[in-house]
Amino acid sequence: MKNLMYRFSGLIVAFLVVVAQFSSLCVVGHYQPEVPASLRK
């Protein structure tokens, strides 16, 4: 499992970067995690 995750970690990183770019306002719940300074616009 760890080996599989390591193999696809590049894809996971790319996916998370895209999610971070598009999710600056929370959607479903009512809790907003702190947006990193680099993503504030």
Next chain:
Amino acid sequence: MSYLGFSKRWASSLAAAHQLGEEKQAELAYAIEVLAITFLDAALTLIVGWILGVFWNTVACLVTIAAFRHNAGGGHSESPWRCALVTMTVFPLLALAASHVSMWEPLHLNLISLISIAVGFALILIYAPVDSPKSPIISPIRRQRLKRLALIIMGVISLVIVGLSFTGWDYAPEIRMCLALSVLWVSFNLTPWGHRLWCFIDGLGYKQERRCSD
């Protein structure tokens, strides 16, 4: 940056594997937290909706609220756990209320639909987009774009509410009331009273009075 333990640990191991800097690591931790909280909230809400026998109504409420909040924003809790608790309680209750209200006279359903559409548009025009100190909207251009998108989304929701009243589908009144009640809830979250409600929820269980920052 204050993120939950698992978000920090996973982001740190991914950043180490790809030699990423602190800035990218914070972005990864943020994305992991957003995904985890969104999925947890949605899953718990749908489970409660299913237990109460209003699964599809809960789905309708969830989709409406997600579409509305993504551009309009709204009041927030300071705690992910309190947020999850309120979300998994309020959304299925809206769905349950919609299934009861849908049995009322068509005139009353039309009135509720009309009020929710008017309130939704009015509060978006007055308050949206509502950001939070943890996610400030810096650019005035982005602020305008979010307001425009919020109005467009509200327009689409209104069309669906109105359109459902002309169909002969058995579940149309229930889904219509799900959309109308959801719009009323998210619109309320845009207002200062909505912020005060979240402040009150965040203060529950604390002996010292917490002060609202709004």
